[in-house]
Amino acid sequence: MASHAAAAPHTAGADAGHDDGHEHHHYTTTGLDNRKIAIWAFLGSECMLFASLISTYLIYKGKSLVGPFPHTEWVNEAGKRFEPILDIPVTSASTAVLLASSFAMVLALQAVQLKGKPIAATAGWWERIQRSSQFWLAATAFLGATFLGFQAYEFTSFVHEGLTIKTNLFGSTFFTLTGFHGAHVTVGVLWLMTLLWIDRTRGLGPKDELIVDICALYWHFVDVVWIVIFTLVYLIS
Amino acid sequence: MATIAAPTHAGHAEASSQNTGIWSWIATTDHKRIGTLYLWTALFFFLVGGLEAVLIRTQLMKPNMGFVSAETYNQLFTMHGTTMVFLAIMPLSAAFFNFLIPLQIGARDVAFPRLNAFSYWVYLLGGIFLTVPILFDVAPNGGWFGYAPLTTVQFSPGHNIDFWVIGLQVLGVSSLAAAFNFITTIINMRAPGMTLMRMPMFTWMSFVVQFLLVLAFPPITVALVFLLMDRFFGTTFYAIAAGADPLLWQHLFWVFGHPEVYILILPAFGLVSEVLPTFSKKPLFGYNVMVYSGIMIGFLGFGVWAHHMFAVGMGAVADSIFSMMTMLIAIPTGVKIFNWIATMWAGEVRFEVPMKFAIALIGMFTIGGISGVMHSSPPADLQQTDTYFIVAHFHYVLFGGSIMGIFAGIYHYYPKMTGRFMDTGLGNLHFWGNLIGMNLTFFPMHFSGLYGMPRRIYQYDSGQGWDLFNLMSTYGTYLIALSTLVFVWNFVRSRTRGAVAGNDPWGAGTLEWSIPSPPPEYNFAQLPEVTSRYPLWDLKDPSKTAGIAHSHADAMTITDAHAVPVHEETERFTAKELGIPMPLPTAKPLFTAVGLMTMFSGLLFLRNDLFAVAMTITIGGACMFIGGLYAWLTSPLE
Numbered sequence: 001m002a003s004h005a006a007a008a009p010h011t012a013g014a015d016a017g018h019d020d021g022h023e024h025h026h027y028t029t030t031g032l033d034n035r036k037i038a039i040w041a042f043l044g045s046e047c048m049l050f051a052s053l054i055s056t057y058l059i060y061k062g063k064s065l066v067g068p069f070p071h072t073e074w075v076n077e078a079g080k081r082f083e084p085i086l087d088i089p090v091t092s093a094s095t096a097v098l099l100a101s102s103f104a105m106v107l108a109l110q111a112v113q114l115k116g117k118p119i120a121a122t123a124g125w126w127e128r129i130q131r132s133s134q135f136w137l138a139a140t141a142f143l144g145a146t147f148l149g150f151q152a153y154e155f156t157s158f159v160h161e162g163l164t165i166k167t168n169l170f171g172s173t174f175f176t177l178t179g180f181h182g183a184h185v186t187v188g189v190l191w192l193m194t195l196l197w198i199d200r201t202r203g204l205g206p207k208d209e210l211i212v213d214i215c216a217l218y219w220h221f222v223d224v225v226w227i228v229i230f231t232l233v234y235l236i237s
Numbered sequence: 238m239a240t241i242a243a244p245t246h247a248g249h250a251e252a253s254s255q256n257t258g259i260w261s262w263i264a265t266t267d268h269k270r271i272g273t274l275y276l277w278t279a280l281f282f283f284l285v286g287g288l289e290a291v292l293i294r295t296q297l298m299k300p301n302m303g304f305v306s307a308e309t310y311n312q313l314f315t316m317h318g319t320t321m322v323f324l325a326i327m328p329l330s331a332a333f334f335n336f337l338i339p340l341q342i343g344a345r346d347v348a349f350p351r352l353n354a355f356s357y358w359v360y361l362l363g364g365i366f367l368t369v370p371i372l373f374d375v376a377p378n379g380g381w382f383g384y385a386p387l388t389t390v391q392f393s394p395g396h397n398i399d400f401w402v403i404g405l406q407v408l409g410v411s412s413l414a415a416a417f418n419f420i421t422t423i424i425n426m427r428a429p430g431m432t433l434m435r436m437p438m439f440t441w442m443s444f445v446v447q448f449l450l451v452l453a454f455p456p457i458t459v460a461l462v463f464l465l466m467d468r469f470f471g472t473t474f475y476a477i478a479a480g481a482d483p484l485l486w487q488h489l490f491w492v493f494g495h496p497e498v499y500i501l502i503l504p505a506f507g508l509v510s511e512v513l514p515t516f517s518k519k520p521l522f523g524y525n526v527m528v529y530s531g532i533m534i535g536f537l538g539f540g541v542w543a544h545h546m547f548a549v550g551m552g553a554v555a556d557s558i559f560s561m562m563t564m565l566i567a568i569p570t571g572v573k574i575f576n577w578i579a580t581m582w583a584g585e586v587r588f589e590v591p592m593k594f595a596i597a598l599i600g601m602f603t604i605g606g607i608s609g610v611m612h613s614s615p616p617a618d619l620q621q622t623d624t625y626f627i628v629a630h631f632h633y634v635l636f637g638g639s640i641m642g643i644f645a646g647i648y649h650y651y652p653k654m655t656g657r658f659m660d661t662g663l664g665n666l667h668f669w670g671n672l673i674g675m676n677l678t679f680f681p682m683h684f685s686g687l688y689g690m691p692r693r694i695y696q697y698d699s700g701q702g703w704d705l706f707n708l709m710s711t712y713g714t715y716l717i718a719l720s721t722l723v724f725v726w727n728f729v730r731s732r733t734r735g736a737v738a739g740n741d742p743w744g745a746g747t748l749e750w751s752i753p754s755p756p757p758e759y760n761f762a763q764l765p766e767v768t769s770r771y772p773l774w775d776l777k778d779p780s781k782t783a784g785i786a787h788s789h790a791d792a793m794t795i796t797d798a799h800a801v802p803v804h805e806e807t808e809r810f811t812a813k814e815l816g817i818p819m820p821l822p823t824a825k826p827l828f829t830a831v832g833l834m835t836m837f838s839g840l841l842f843l844r845n846d847l848f849a850v851a852m853t854i855t856i857g858g859a860c861m862f863i864g865g866l867y868a869w870l871t872s873p874l875e
Contacts, residue, residue: 029427034348037421048455065480165472172472
């Protein structure tokens with residue numbers, strides 16, 4: 001029996017596999033693509049990153065010795081009054097924009113999945129637009145960029161009101177936490193624009209579902225993190 | 238299949254000419270070559286860290302020595318710790334992850350070969366960035382755990398800490414990228430039939446370590462970001478005057494720092510779990526329990542960080558919880574010790590050099606483990622903390638554990654990596670020098686510690702009962718240094734002079750020994766169909782081969798049609814002859830890594846008010862990094 005095992009490489013079953021041109025190096029244990037597993041490992045690590053940033057924010061909450069403060073007004077030694085600095089209505093609007101971008105991302109992925117399936121001649125405008133991965137990728141990137149615009153406006157107005165990254169513990173933790181999130185959104189927008197560029201140059205097909213899917217996972221993750229930040233930093237005083 | 242049946246040996250010369258020269262190393266994406274690069278680089282840093290230890294011990298040889306200045310001494314002990322943890326032991330483990338994991342699970346390469354090369358280059362550049370300053374007397378000087386606020390600009394105004402904070406930040410990128418890669422590799426690249434519970438123990442322990450890396454590195458990344466922001470941009474994270482909590486750094490650091498301890502030891506545990514069964518001719522005792530205890534150590538490792546902080550006064554409740562958790566983690570560790578002993582029990586034990594190192598790990602690590610349980614009790618810890626007793630403890634687990642395990646691994650896998658044995662006589666000399674040297678160095682530290690000698694002092698007065706112990710420690714260090722030189726000589730010389738080793742020179746049972754030594758670039762000519770934990774032993778056991786053929790027939794219908802039963806592959810072909818697509822060589826990962834390092838090093842100039850210079854370097858580096866990344870991701874792998 002040992003000799004049978006040793007001779008096995010030359011059995012007909014293995015030969016047929018080689019000759020049919022099937023790319024056997026793409027065999028994976030789970031059947032999933034490697035990139036799909038790697039992005040989940042990456043997101044697990046990102047959870048710990050934001051958990052550390054958010055914990056620090058919470059540990060330092062209310063510990064600032066000088067203002068401006070997030071939810072309460074402050075009068076400095078010169079008698080100057082500072083209003084609570086967080087503008088919740090404006091940030092609610094930017095949060096809604098970011099949530100909408102996740103919706104657009106879902107539709108972008110769906111559009112890529114639907115590629116190659118025939119569309120009825122009688123299809124209405126919504127069905128046609130549903131098939132346009134370029135439209136939804138552009139929409140997602142645009143909404144993400146709009147969120148960043150809101151953040152740039154927020155940061156500038158805070159600096160004008162006298163809160164910088166050096167002012168107090170609130171300034172240091174707030175700008176670092178939301179800045180880290182903003183950097184993640186920026187990477188996401190660049191990623192979406194790269195996908196859009198690929199779509200415009202060679203066109204995304206059903207085989208490209210995976211690369212859109214992992215971008216979508218990242219994008220939704222960044223969105224979920226913002227919901228946590230928005231709740232803990234803005235809504236709970 | 239005609240390609241296999243009638244190989245053209247003319248291809249060999251052509252292939253080998255492409256596979257030599259410096260460019261073949263710079264552009265390599267082969268996990269075995271990257272593993273070799275890791276091994277050589279990490280051994281170099283191990284020697285650097287060892288030299289620093291020799292200088293430290295020379296200064297402490299006698300009371301009130303003036304061999305080095307207090308400032309230099311601070312740099313030496315900081316860099317000794319930082320180098321050994323981040324630049325020697327972790328990358329030595331990474332060398333084995335790279336070389337062994339794909340071979341042990343029957344894969345052609347890691348999941349992302351270019352990301353793997355990127356991890357190595359980032360490590361090399363970060364290591365150079367951290368190490369070079371010591372030549373100019375501006376090396377980091379805040380201790381290996383760099384407690385803030387001590388390391389903020391107020392108390393450490395020089396550039397010393399800048400090198401430390403940037404260097405560690407960059408090294409973190411390397412470790413994280415590698416961890417994503419190995420998690421994916423182990424989950425997704427296992428050969429047909431290689432179920433999780435058939436994986437060799439080294440791969441299992443490495444698997445646990447990758448999760449520790451993924452979850453433990455973000456907290457220190459954040460702690461370092463805060464320190465970096467405080468130092469370069471004037472934030473107040475560690476500014477006590479602004480109301481900052483002096484314990485913030487300690488918590489964030491040790492949330493990383495304690496899992497880090499297991500990141501350092503678990504790969505060594507994995508290596509000896511390969512060595513002990515091989516040289517006892519018995520399967521690993523209690524395989525399942527070994528796996529579960531490894532996972533258990535990984536979990537509990539996240540719940541014990543504050544035992545490094547008993548002295549800061551966290552209160553009775555916190556102290557009790559962390560004390561109990563720490564005592565608890567000794568249980569899975571003890572389980573491993575007993576399983577190793579049971580593996581050797583009644584086995585046909587052969588005392589080859591790797592086996593000696595493996596047995597030394599069991600003994601020495603146990604001593605360090607027991608002193609660890611001693612300071613899990615806060616009242617005892619309050620006496621011992623910041624004394625040489627602690628230094629003795631962690632050197633027994635790191636030198637007696639990690640380093641002994643890694644040497645066991647090096648002697649064991651050297652024939653697989655190079656095709657030649659290391660010299661046994663020199664190996665024995667190295668082993669005994671190391672074992673006696675480490676006990677002579679670290680055992681007296683228990684006493685100097687209990688007599689009250691604090692860590693990190695550069696001089697001490699005579700008459701405190703410390704003199705003899707310090708003298709012994711210093712001579713012990715010299716003995717370790719000498720035996721390490723024997724090792725280096727053996728390691729370098731055996732590459733060309735060692736006795737030639739075959740596929741399976743030690744009679745081991747796992748997959749990596751079924752292929753030629755050194756392995757061909759494609760590893761396995763055909764993906765092996767795995768049916769047990771020690772397939773090569775089954776192959777030599779006639780009563781079990783029947784089972785293999787049977788399950789092979791079953792497997793053919795349900796799994797990958799290309800897999801064949803495990804067998805010894807003796808003939809060498811080129812990947813081309815076999816029709817196996819290999820990752821193309823590329824220097825883009827190196828280019829990208831240089832961009833990353835440049836981007837971070839620009840920050841150094843910020844504190845000299847050279848804003849324009851800093852921005853130019855940082856933005857230039859960022860462009861290189863992003864450009865390199867795009868070029869890499871848009872070019873085909875194979």
